[in-house]
Amino acid sequence: MYVLGLWPGAPQHIANLTAHGGFAPNGILPVLTGAVAATGFYFGAEIVTIAAAEAAEPAKAVARATNSTISRVLVFYVGSIFLVVCLVPWNSSGIATPYVSALRAMGTPAAAQIMNAVVLTAVLSALNSGLFASSRMLFALTRRGDAPRAFATLSRRGVPVRAILLGTVFGYGAIVMSYVSPDTVFPFIVNSYGTVAIFVYVFIAVSELRLRARLEREDPSRLRLRMWAYPYLTYVAIAGMLGIVLAMGFIPDQRTPLIFGLISLALLVMAFYVRLRFGAKPDIAALAMEPHQYDQL
Helix, strand or coil: CCCCCCCCCCCCCHHHHCCCCCCCCCCCHHHHHHHHHHHHHCCCCCHHHHHHHHCCCHHHHHHHHHHHHHHHHHHHHHHHHHHHHHHCCCCCHHHHCHHHHHHHHCCCCCHHHHHHHHHHHHHHHHHHHHHHHHHHHHHHHHHHCCCCHHHHCCCCCCCCHHHHHHHHHHHHHHHHHHHHCCCCHHHHHHHHHHHHHHHHHHHHHHHHHHHHHHHHHHCHHHCCCCCCCCCHHHHHHHHHHHHHHHHHCCCHHHHHHHHHHHHHHHHHHHHHHHHHHHCCCCCHHHHHHCCCHHHHC
């Protein structure tokens, strides 16, 4: 209502979308820079598939959660940024704190305090979901011998307590690094995050291509959810993510995160091959056929 001028005493603010140099006044490069950052910020949507293992009806839970995630991103992220751009010119001094500036433009009292509360709530939510996902993934790794069996222990309520505690330890470790090494280790963790997220999504897409083809060939009844436009949409997703990685090499501000991300990826690949070379070889075929306690949570 405020943007459209329907709020009492508020003029229209649509003109800010094309004013001050027009749309994308600095070209496509800043748009690509924003796309790289946004990819890392949206990392975590895949957690819905992990949480579905603990739902009564996993197939319905995944479909419902995925649709909910898409609608929430469009409303709360894209929609809110659209309103901010309408209210606050992109070249104004307050664009560094866009939501606070938008609330101040509307005359909202205590705008900074309101956004601090929102940010704190969001950070705690992200921490909670991160601990949930990391503990469940660590628990799942124990099945193939990729993690110590001690983390497979469940509480009476079916919660992998030890895996959660280990994830918490890493969280505290990141906090310590932000104080002990604020100029080296902590920036490495932050800067490599977005690039690693992109590679994780690429691996998920490649896994979908291979596993779906295998299921359709060997056991079609196990394929409960089918992605639209398979396999073409998957190829488009992979091409888009690799395109972002390629663009990072041409964006000065993104070269350091790209290098750090590639270093992290190289370390993970080395650890994987060390595991294959010196670790125990699980019976993958037997694991695929037998039910697992985590599948029944």
